[in-house]
Amino acid sequence: SVFYRGFYAMPYLKTASGIPTGGVYGFTVMALEVIKRLNPDYVAIAWDKPKTNIRKRLALYSGYKAGRKPAPPEFYAQIPLLHQLLDALGWPLYELDDYEADDIIGALATQASKKHIETIIITSDMDMLQVVHDDIKVYALKTGLSNIELYSPASFEEKHHIKVSQF
Helix, strand or coil: CHHHHHHHHCCCCECCCCCECHHHHHHHHHHHHHHHHHCCCCCCEECCCCCCCCHHHHHHCCCCCCCCCCCCHHHHHCHHHHHHHHHHHCCCEECECCECHHHHHHHHHHHHHHCCCCEEEEECCHHHHHHCECCEEEEEEEECCCEEEEECHHHHHHHHCCCHHHC
16 A cells, blocks of 8 residues: 555556656655664565455455556556565565455564564555554554554544544
8 A cells, every 4th residue: 555655656657668656666665764764673574465356355345445546557557667676675575365454464464463572564455454463553554654543542532533443
């Protein structure tokens, strides 16, 4: 979701030869600012694998992703550049058949929590709030990095008047 947000923040940015780069640039600016602010020990990136099968989700809810338009070709053209960037930074990219990025992020965060490793998820996908826990915080990107909301169990309950387990 950070790459997606970066793409739409800089949709017309291109190299001199016309290769679109706004998504990669926007992602890089946001990611490096997060690294600077949080100084994490580990970084991992999750991605929806192309052609991920959503059949199981559609069986549960027929309106899943209904009306969602696919991203434009300029978005997809930048994915190889994003992969090169992540390789250069040494940040692992996780993508699995039939699992969306939020599934992967939630699984990694839950595994880390069981080892008492504090995890901070950076996302604009509000589905991630369901994994908020004492060891798992979510920084929800609202607009860029200037409007970020930190969710912990206490702040979630204060804002939504329900427990995370009820979400």
